[in-house]
Amino acid sequence: MTYKLLAKIYSRLRQTISKIRALFYRIFSGIWFRKIGNNCCFYGFPRFGYAFRDIQLGEACSLGVGLFLNTGENSTIKIGNNVGINDYAYISAVYGIEIGDYSRIGEFVSIRDNDHVFSDPNIPICKQGFTGKPIKIGSDVWIGRGVFIGKGVEIGNGAVIGANSVVTKSIPPFAVAVGSPAKVIKYRQEKPQPREVISI
Ligand SMILES: CC(C)(COP(=O)(O)OP(=O)(O)OC[C@H]1O[C@@H](n2cnc3c(N)ncnc32)[C@H](O)[C@@H]1OP(=O)(O)O)[C@@H](O)C(=O)NCCC(=O)NCCS
Numbered sequence: 001m002t003y004k005l006l007a008k009i010y011s012r013l014r015q016t017i018s019k020i021r022a023l024f025y026r027i028f029s030g031i032w033f034r035k036i037g038n039n040c041c042f043y044g045f046p047r048f049g050y051a052f053r054d055i056q057l058g059e060a061c062s063l064g065v066g067l068f069l070n071t072g073e074n075s076t077i078k079i080g081n082n083v084g085i086n087d088y089a090y091i092s093a094v095y096g097i098e099i100g101d102y103s104r105i106g107e108f109v110s111i112r113d114n115d116h117v118f119s120d121p122n123i124p125i126c127k128q129g130f131t132g133k134p135i136k137i138g139s140d141v142w143i144g145r146g147v148f149i150g151k152g153v154e155i156g157n158g159a160v161i162g163a164n165s166v167v168t169k170s171i172p173p174f175a176v177a178v179g180s181p182a183k184v185i186k187y188r189q190e191k192p193q194p195r196e197v198i199s200i
């Protein structure tokens with residue numbers, strides 16, 4: 001009985017602290033986030049590549065600890081409403097990354113829209129610049145833990161990506177894709193119909 005009560009108090013306290021953290025970023029919106037919606041929970045303080053860049057967060061999003069967000073001077077990270085991002089996710093946008101409403105990003109996921117250029121073997125890779133393309137993750141997408149999503153990938157609404165997959169090619173809506181490189185193994189419905197994700 002006492003443990004149940006203490007667990008309830010702890011959970012409420014944790015939730016309140018996470019909302020206060022999000023409020024801190026809302027008050028100083030413009031510095032780290034260009035926009036933050038209401039009712040977000042931050043379970044830790046995110047780490048940022050730069051300040052005063054274009055990172056937009058929708059309403060009621062939940063961000064885990066150890067999250068890293070990096071944006072280039074002319075790129076945007078746009079996260080929709082009710083998105084959950086688990087601990088130690090890494091999101092780096094030089095060209096632009098979008099995550100749709102209700103999507104779930106597992107722990108240790110890495111989403112990077114850019115690669116080092118390595119075409120010249122006589123110059124150190126780190127001095128050859130970057131190449132890439134924007135990434136678009138649809139609504140109600142579930143990305144398992146440890147997944148890597150690379151440049152130019154589009155993941156359709158309602159898709160599921162299995163744990164530890166390496167996604168280098170686009171994945172159609174409502175597909176379940178697994179492995180390295182990620183391949184579609186089935187669809188969540190027998191004949192996938194083009195449909196919008198229903199808002200709850
Ligand atoms: C993909 C997943 C959702 C399972 O979906 P499912 O419909 O139940 O699929 P099954 O378990 O029936 O697996 C189907 C096949 O894919 C394989 N498979 C499943 N997950 C896989 C993965 N992550 N990587 C490689 N292969 C995988 C299975 O071994 C099976 O192969 P087989 O047909 O040769 O036996 C689950 O395996 C997964 O990766 N979950 C993510 C969990 C997670 O990361 N949670 C934390 C983040 S919120």
